[in-house]
Amino acid sequence: MQARMKNPAVVIPDAMKALLALNGSIEGKIPKKTLELCHLRVSQMNGCAVCLDMTKRSDEKPERLLTVLAWRDSPYFTDAERAALALSEAITDLPVPDDVWSDARKHYEEEQLAALILYVSMTNVWNRLNIATRAVPGAQNW
Numbered sequence: 001m002q003a004r005m006k007n008p009a010v011v012i013p014d015a016m017k018a019l020l021a022l023n024g025s026i027e028g029k030i031p032k033k034t035l036e037l038c039h040l041r042v043s044q045m046n047g048c049a050v051c052l053d054m055t056k057r058s059d060e061k062p063e064r065l066l067t068v069l070a071w072r073d074s075p076y077f078t079d080a081e082r083a084a085l086a087l088s089e090a091i092t093d094l095p096v097p098d099d100v101w102s103d104a105r106k107h108y109e110e111e112q113l114a115a116l117i118l119y120v121s122m123t124n125v126w127n128r129l130n131i132a133t134r135a136v137p138g139a140q141n142w
Contacts, residue, residue: 004134023122029115030108034081036060038088038116039123040068045092048127053137080107084116091120 009016026035036058043051055065067074071085087104090096104113129135 001134001136003136003139004132007129007133007135009129019122019125022118026115026119026122029112030084030119033060034084035116035119037064037068037071037077037081038084038120040065041071041085042088042092042120042123043127044069045089046124046127046131048130049137050130050135051123051127083107087116088120088123091117092124 005011007016009019036055037060039051040055040058058065061076064074064076067076068085071077071082077085083100083104083106086100087096090100104116108116
């Protein structure tokens with residue numbers, strides 16, 4: 001398998017700076033493990049092999065990584081993580097149902113919700129960049 005081209009954010013360096021700056025503004029607002037789970041779930045939904053491959057670098061417990069696809073039926077996730085995963089799925093599929101939003105509001109303050117929405121949106125951007133260019137997992141696509 002060969003990529004169609006380099007990642008567009010590399011081709012247009014100011015785009016990479018903007019994406020990294022946005023990602024940096026989110027750090028510390030939501031637990032890193034929650035963000036990793038959301039990244040994995042959104043990447044599963046979108047079929048982004050590059051982002052799925054990145055989970056091998058996670059320090060998350062294997063049983064949580066392996067069951068994130070079935071998070072609703074798995075005992076390994078907190079109520080806050082479940083709310084984040086539900087919101088991540090809804091943001092990816094759109095629209096966001098009121099009950100999903102209400103549940104997320106129970107667990108996260110406004111700044112945290114903003115960070116989660118931005119993070120999930122960024123994951124969708126990275127997924128689409130990788131999928132459009134046919135980026136190869138494990139290869140130097142940058």
